[in-house]
Amino acid sequence: MGDQVSYDDVEVGMELGEVSYPATRLSLVKYCGASGDFNVIHWNERIAKSVGLPDVIAHGMFTMAQAGRFVTDWAGPKALVVEYGVRFSSPVVVPDDDTGATIGVSGTVEEKLDANKVVLGLTAKSGDAKVLTRARAVVRLP
């Protein structure tokens, strides 16, 4: 968890440096259980491949949660997320090994709005693939 960011400290164009988050088969199994989303493509390689996927893929919501964590860690505990949206542009493919996949998230302050709100544009990559597009969060800072 980062320190508390305040609205006055933030400038449009500020870059938020990349943070890497791991996604292993164990992460997906835990996410299945905690979320209630047991879609077989997130844990069964045989079925994932039979429906044309390269391997088991992460839940889109798992990836979105990692980018969300990037936002809340940067913004600090008193910041309120007002809006958060993404498009899932490419799956995070999670191989059956000890490393799994890595999701790298970075961001930019795109706008400062009234009422202490700031707009963050987010980028999330796994390998060479952009896994989220149009990823954007609006947070209200103290």
Next chain:
Amino acid sequence: MAINPDFLGRTFPPSAPYEVSRVKLAEFADAIGDHNPVYRDRAAAQEAGYPDVIAPPTFPIVISMASSSRALAEPGLNLNYAMVVHGEQRFEYSRPLHAGDVVTAAVTISDIRDVGRNSLMTTMTRIDTIEGEHVCTAYSTLVERGGAA
């Protein structure tokens, strides 16, 4: 077979009340690997100004999915779940969910259309406390690969 367009605009009755619990929030935060104390330590959450531990921003999907899965299972909708991937997701929040909230989720199918070879369906799920306070609205777009008519 394509998603049945007759379901466009269909609204489903609100779900049974869902009680947000500290244990579930901590379990979810663990599953996404997020160690932020505001999700599991009540004193830390209160110090940050919340009445109790709060939910990570994507947690409302747990509540909205439980409701929208009833909609997806409707006979006649023709959604092939094995071919479904999540296309887009957006949340609008009035405030963070916190432990002790008791909420209902009301699902509306707000869009059904074909894009290329795929079928898209968007649900809008409104999450309100049982006292009638709006907490969050979730918009989910599912893509059925190869589902277009």
